[in-house]
Amino acid sequence: KQEVTQIPAALSVPEGENLVLNCSFTDSAIYNLQWFRQDPGKGLTSLLLIQSSQREQTSGRLNASLDKSSGRSTLYIAASQPGDSATYLCAGNNLYSGAGSYQLTFGKGTKLSVIP
């Protein structure tokens, strides 16, 4: 089954810095990959979704890439702001015949702190 790993587990950067969050996955038969943001005690906010046929997606200061051959995805955040402080989760979507449905497998997340 799919396994998703995110490094680093935590990251602290000064405001204004550009940063990269890393995500790796073991099953390259991925249907799509999503990046989410989670604030403490809250649910998930979807940031970007990359289909398996795509290489990257951009939304504002966020850019996510997908390299199926190497089993990696990155989330690039430009000009970080204190409001970007949150936990960022990467999730791979695969079809599992046993369950007869697509399933998301989540990484443990990277906790980002942007220092003013």
Place this chain on the structure above:
Amino acid sequence: GAVVSQHPSWVICKSGTSVKIECRSLDFQATTMFWYRQFPKQSLMLMATSNEGSKATYEQGVEKDKFLINHASLTLSTLTVTSAHPEDSSFYICSAEYINGGVMQYFGPGTRLTVL
């Protein structure tokens, strides 16, 4: 569009009682819904896949008699935690599968369960 709600947003109950959590897709129909559990500082773990009109598919290690799932309609799935104990205290999040040219999951805001 594609909004998922959960009710209640938080619940505190005594040990031994049962708690029902509702997950609704507000503006789309979802044949498939998912239930996740998230312990503090951990990632989301899939508990079960809920299919409208049929039995749920539980992940390994999840007790089906303790976590009862009913997908009564195309817009409603319920998770009942039976005879809750303090170790069941967690953040429970549901998602609904949305199919529109592709497959995506939209997430509810989560339910914080505290068992005393």
